[in-house]
Amino acid sequence: MAQIYYEDVEVGAELPTMTKKPTTRQLVKWAGASQDWNELHYDKDAAQKGGLPNVIVQGHLTSSFLTQLVTDWMGEEGFVKKLEVKWKQFHFPGQEVLCKGKVAEKLGENTVLVDIWTEVDGTVYAPHKATVVLP
């Protein structure tokens, strides 16, 4: 895994975009691994009874896509000190979810603030922020 250093980071620099295409199989794997058995994530009938067109991607799974984006970028010597999570819209299986990020601020003491978000067809679904300590 490549290593990035604080002194090399510039405000406005983009993280390499990562693409995810969640499947219902993946949602069930996450349900089992996280022990979150909310039916809205694997039972289409239950989701439709709740007014949704289909099962929805777990918020924590969406956020984990974004933390993968950050941990891949920061390298093994980096450390995520804080994560701020917001979900604006549900993701659905089959969507092509772009995970994007941009360095928002250099905070000093080897710490950077990174804006990270998921996007489908140009619309932002889950805007997060990560505070990352770099070597």
Add this chain to the structure above:
Amino acid sequence: MSETVPQEALDMVGKDLVPPLTFEVEKGAIRKLAEAIDDPNPLYTDAEYAKKSKYGANIAPLLMVTTLGAPELQAALMTKIPVGPKKNGIVKGFDVEFSQPLKAGDEITVTCKVADISGKEAKMGFMINITTVREFKNQKGEVIARETMAAARW
């Protein structure tokens, strides 16, 4: 008279929403979570690789720690706070501060308190906003993560 937050709900501020729970973090559970994300980072799954890293053991994907006790928290948000006849609930978001990674073999105790409750008129009706704080301590009593979650009932 406009709607207000029931006193019984306000009385929960500062109290445990979920009693402390303890979880043992197994290597296999970390692997399953990493596979569910489809994150091939060898720190999560390759024992030999992780042994040579600065962590000395497999660590977990960042948010695994917050999945510990999460179903209990979700259930308590819907059943343990006396909000009157409000059927709907949603988690709006959360912040997590991390001080060290979750590692294979850790024994994590999760505590969950109600930090704040307030009411607000919204488009969907009178909403009760609930803030919870969860602390995740390892077997040495060190806080490895602290989560502040914003939820609402209406």
